[in-house]
Amino acid sequence: MSQSNETSDLIYHLDDRPPVKESMFAALQHVLASFVGIITPTLIIGGVLGLGSNIPYLISMALIVSGIATFIQARRPMGIGAGMLCVQGTSFAFLSSILAAGFIAKAKGGGPDEILSLIFGVAFFGAFVEIILSQFIHKLKRIITPLVTGIVITIIGISLIKVGITDLAGGFKAPDFGSPENLGLGVLVLAVIITLNRSKNEWVRLSSIIIGLAVGFIAAMILGKVSFDKLSTLPAINIPIPFKYGFSFDWGAFIPVAIIYLITAIETTGDLTANSIFSKQPIKGDLYYSRVKGGVLGDGVNSMIAAALNTFPNTTFSQNNGVIQLTGVASRYVAYFVSGIFIVLGLFPVIGGVLQEMPKPVLGGATLVLFGTVAAAGVKILSNEVLDRRKLLIMAVSFGAGLGVAANPAVLGEMPKLVQNIFGSAVTLGGLTAIALSLLLPEGKTAKVEAESKAA
Known part of the structure; x- marks a missing residue:
């Protein structure tokens, strides 16, 4: 080690x-x-x-x-x-x-x-x-x-x-979407992972996700949400x-x-x-x-x-x-x-x-914290930047475009299929917007000096 x-x-x-x-x-x-x-x-x-x-x-x-x-x-x-x-x-x-x-x-x-x-x-x-x-x-x-x-x-x-969060509630178009059983399973897994991950014992921390999923899986079996009938086929x-x-x-x-x-x-x-x-x-x-x-x-x-x-x-x-x-x-x-x-x-x-x-609620309880951790990593990168007006504008427009199309995909509903295929992804549209604005908006001398000073 x-x-x-x-x-x-x-x-x-x-x-x-x-x-x-x-x-x-x-x-x-x-x-x-x-x-x-x-x-x-x-x-x-x-x-x-x-x-x-x-x-x-x-x-x-x-x-x-x-x-x-x-x-x-x-x-x-x-x-x-x-x-x-x-x-x-x-x-x-x-x-x-x-x-x-x-x-x-x-x-x-x-x-x-x-x-x-x-x-x-x-x-x-x-x-x-x-x-x-x-x-x-x-x-x-x-x-x-x-x-x-x-x-x-x-x-x-x-x-x-x-x-x-969709999986935690039961999965897309699930007949019991958002039921107390589904939400309970997801929250149970989430709570187990959080609790074990705060342990000072390395083995407990190392096992937090798999133990959380195992606990959720057993609970789902007790609730009758697990079936192995398809295995024989x-x-x-x-x-x-x-x-x-x-x-x-x-x-x-x-x-x-x-x-x-x-x-x-x-x-x-x-x-x-x-x-x-x-x-x-x-x-x-x-x-x-x-x-x-x-x-x-x-x-x-x-x-x-x-x-x-x-x-x-x-x-x-x-x-x-x-x-x-x-x-x-x-x-x-x-x-x-x-x-x-x-x-x-x-x-x-x-x-x-x-x-x-x-069951999806069990997986959702684990993936919710995993995906949140990824988002937090992005915030951590941005927090190390000297956020002048130019960078804040790039962030604002990029987040607005990317997360906007994710919140309401129908905004591109009247566009050609090729445009929908390319720009219908939040990551694609947000990333391309950030790149385009970074290239098009000139960086001021003050910002450059501050950035170089911080890097040094």
Whole structure:
């Protein structure tokens, strides 16, 4: 265990190697925090496009690729990856563009195989957008500033809080949404996590999330909210078959997907900055830009692997930064355990099926605090800035635009579908607004001197 920073809240630092037992505990909490996020986009896409019997296989592939991608981000082979505990999973940002591609194939009379062939084809080629962009990240210092990344991270956290509170109440369109049982389960999990996380015992703190989820799961079983009836219908094992559904391409489907790849690079930069903060790594200088460059490159490469192995584009997950903060474990070696668990869950779907039955209120109680922690990290970055009138204006307009479209998505209802796909995301619109205003609004000399003085 590193002792290099006595004032640090970390139990294990980036390059520490925790014992197997501690590593497994931390890894399980990362898996539980991200499991639903990884499989949910597949469930949504499969349901909307009518993929039916293909869905279990697609879920298995999503988990296996998340394991491979998380390992690459941590191990950083050939400079691919951030070299940190960055859990990767299926990106929600691509939902609308992926569905649009699916409808294009459907309109041509295609069945599930043709739909998936087109989706994975455009996702594979679109990944090159992010791969190429990653090579210029270090030259974009006017764009990737603490102000912009602070805004993006804050918006990421705040926009995700809606997901957490929705799950806590029962999940989107749940018949018992907001029932006393659902709210009680969520609050119980939240209370357990908060109580245990304040303990001075490292083991208790390390286990806070998994214990909170376990308590909630047991309580949900007692209330009759857990059923394992579907487990008998799952196959014994799922083996990855590259391009199982074929490979096709369409420019109309490709362009929206390519644009989202461009935008997710900004989101990934924000996530990696938050990860650096929680892992006690610098968020300025050559090492920081090297990590961001490798992380964005890893996103692109991992999304190519995802398309080849029959799942949807990957990105770094925000909620796992909150797990690092709450557990105090930032060791990248924990990612190897996370990877192994995901791959096993994918290969043997019955195991994942058990976790899939965890009620949403239980997960919501945990993710609510995790997402809130991400938002707090963004606020922490912004609090270190010299907030002159220019920066306050950039923050105000960026938050207003990003969170405004999140609060009322119908504001873009009359715009072309492509515009809705691009600017309908709070993170995308808020991040692009922050970048545009940072470039367009000149920085006064006084602000520059104050900023340089504070940096010194």
